[in-house]
Amino acid sequence: MFTTGSKLLIGSALLATIATIAYGIAQGGTLGTIGLASAATALWFLAGVNIYVRDCNVAIDEAGALTVSAAARQAPPSSPWPIVGALGAAALLLSVVTYPAVGIAGLVLLLAATAEWMVQAWSERGSADAAYNDEIRARLAHPLEMPILGVIGAGVIIYSFSRVMLSLTKVGTTVTFSVLAALVLFVAFMFAARPKVSSGTIGGVVGLAVVALVAGGAVAAFSGERDMHVIETTADLAERGRCGTEASEADKKSSQTLAGKTNLAATLTLDDAGILSAEVPGFNESTSRLTLPRSNPNNVVFRNDSDTDRRLVIDVGPSGDMESRTLCTALVEPGGVQFLTVIFDMPTFAVPDGHRFTVPGVESAVVEVTVP
Amino acid sequence: MTHRTRGTAGVTDVANHDRTSMQPATPMTSVTPVSTTRPLRRRAAWLGVAGGAIALSGCATNAPQDTWAPRGENAQMIHDLQWPIFAIAGVVGLIVFVAVGYSVVKFRDRGQPIPEQTHGRPALEIGLTILPAVILAVIAVPTVSTIFALADTDDTDCVINVTGQQWWWEYDYPVLDDGTICGYEPADGLTAAPIITSGQLVMPAGTNVLVRGTSRDVIHSYWIPQLNGKKDMVPGRVHYLRLQSDTPGIYAGQCTEFCGLSHANMRMEAVVLEPADFQRWIDNELAPYEAPEEGTLAAQGETVYVQQCARCHQVNGLVDPLTGDLVVSNPQDHVWSGAAPNLTKLMARNTFAGATWDLLTPECRADVWEAAPEDFGERYLEGVSEACLNTVDLREWLRNSPAKKPMYADAERLEVTDGKVRGMPYLALSEDQIDALLAYLLERK
Ligand SMILES: [Cu+2]
Secondary structure, three states: OOOOHHHHHHHHHHHHHHHHHHHHHHHHHHHHHHHHHHHHHHHHHHHHHHHHHHHOOOOOOOOOHOOOOOHOOOOOOOHHHHHHHHHEEEEEEEHOOOOHHHHHHHHHHHHHHHHHHHHHHHOOOOOHHHHHHHHHHHHHHHHHHHHHHHHHHHHHHHHHHHHHHHHHHHHHHHHHHHHHHHHHHHHHHHHHHOOOOOOHHHHHHHHHHHHHHHHHHHHHHOOOOOOOOOOHHHHHHHHHOOOOOOOOOOHHHHHOOOOOOOOOOEEEEEOOOOOOEEOOOOOOOOOOEEEOOOOOOEEEEEEEOOOOOOOEEEOOOOOOOOOOOOEEEEEEEEOEEEEEEEEEOOHHHHOOEEEEEOOOOEEEEEEEEOOO | OOOOOOOOOOHHHHHHHHHHHHOOOOHHHHHHHOOOOOHHHHHHHHHHHHHHHHHOOOOOOOOOOOOOOOOHHHHHHHHHHHHHHHHHHHHHHHHHHHHHHHHHHOOOOOOOOOOOOOOOHHHHHHHHHHHHHHHHHHHHHHHHHHHHHHHOOOOOEEEEEEEEEHHHHHHHOOOOOOOEEEOOOOOOOOOOEEEEEEEEEEEEEOOEEEEEEOOOOOEEEEOOOOOOOOEEEEEEOOOOEEOOOOOEEEEEEEEOOOOOHHHHOOOEEEEEEOOOHHHHHHHHHHHHOOOOOOOOHHHHHHHHHHHHHOOOOOOOOOEOOOOOOOOOOOOHHHHHHOOOOOOOHHOOOOOOOOOOEOOEEEHHHHOOOOHHHHHHHHHHHOOOOOEEOOHHHHHHHHHHHHHHOOOOOOEEEEEEEOOEEOOOOOOOOOHHHHHHHHHHOOOOO
């Protein structure tokens, strides 16, 4: 009375029920128990439906039963998916004693095998015609398989490329990949010029290239990346106490134009005469005195209208564990602008020397800041 | 197949046929004549009640946030713009509603044949395109000029910095190059220093005040309806808002950009004082700290304050009675926004915690809030006296502030903010400590 399909479902439902009881007693967690109970209910329901429709099996007295129904087929062809699935399960178990990555790979294999196996099994019951069955399998599975395989393939190739590029020297990379690109072009041209080349040959060449690439990538990955040159930033400048008049690498690479020019706390301009002044909307004249809120990012812009490279510096006073903390812009070319975000942790009355914007090398350039 | 008993020949019938043919042949229920008058009348009654309630709510006598009651030049500009537009829109709306209502009643389905369908009436269509365009163009002229006038910062007399944070507003008054605050020179013997306060923005009457606003955490919006429109206060940006009023008084407002748990409790008030009163206010704010007399309850309160409150709140000039050091708050280490209200002159304002609760008892509050403009300054500058202190709300606040105002202050759930609170945490103070603190705070004015 139990059809093949319902046996599976009844078994699963039974297992879920036992698990529910065992978990409920042993662990006592409501959420887990509810989850398992839901699974059991769903499985029992499916089993019931399956028994009721008798697996959707064809009745023997139907016309096509002995010729075109799936049941009329000989044995189905052998399938790789049980083995792949077993491999996945094994990897999943192995991950407990090895690396989590193995487990992830196992899980992926297991899921892939389950999905593929189900699609294959479904297609094999499609009809008695094996070719037709293959076709419906492809129709269902390809839209799923192709993008995933494509992504994996592209990922492997890109990753290998990047490893090779990162491990060669800067010049080496340029040379190698120029040669490789030329080679690809040449081979492609050769193929194009001889339409008679068998697809086997093409496949072989491409396969060989991929294997070589992956091997190269693996070797490169193990030999590590070349030494990278780290470019200084203005934040580093402040930390290394290099907010003086001297130019550093960070200054040379700095941008002298700005995107954000509106809604600033103030614009500070250094003029020809060495005077630093602040412009703030609402104050009609520019001022040499600013009031900026505490514990808040204040965005100011420094504009250098003098004829020497200059930078804006401020000591914001104690900050976190630091006794005092200096912030500065990069060196600004004559006519250039730079942005600076300043946060004051302490009010001015609590800082012995107070707060002020200055310009190294220009004694007269001072804008007093009060933090209430 | 079913048939339309009241059907007419033509397109609709085919459509109907198509639709019904997909369903089992059941008699159409809508054919049965049903009396619609009774539910209609009941619905009309309900509509009447709801409409009446809404209309009546417009008659509230105590509506401090009324957008139709400007008390300053900027709000007046908005008002002068909005009522003619409202009138035009009202007339247009009325015409449309009447036309629609007339058509609905006049041409309702009484089983008459579908009238002849026409397409296109160029004169009407062009006319009905041009007419709204003309109306919009006419409206655009004053709208744009008002927008520009409200964005002007050139005629500023006084700049006040406003900083929003969850869930209160901080104000600071910068000292200008000439040593004044908004052009007001502190009285002899007082040094000009930035004034810092919260909740109530105090400004001189007849003065173009420019708010330079920003935020310490999320976006807030500053809105004193009787003085101007809304302005978002955005972290990292400084936005400008004009405020002006000739009439002394208190003008209420509230944050109008949803900003988290206690958004509804993030209010503010603008307090307008005559210039002479404003001068007195400034002098009082700048007056040096006076330590409580030794041996008093307030002196005990000072000690409790230094131990319990000073890590977040600043009282300018306070010196630790035990060590003799100047006490400097560190809200940046304890509060997510990095700030807590400055309590130096707490009792010089009359609301607290986002201007949500009164520091004055209801009777004393009425004396100030309902004072005539000429008396207002005097009343306001009295601050909070012992007899007038609303101990109920302030005690509740000190006993358990997160219970009074919803805040993210549960010590066990602060991973996302690096252990910092948003708002003021529960401090487990004893009633004796609260008594002492009240005595101490009462002297902060
Ligand atoms: Cu807010």
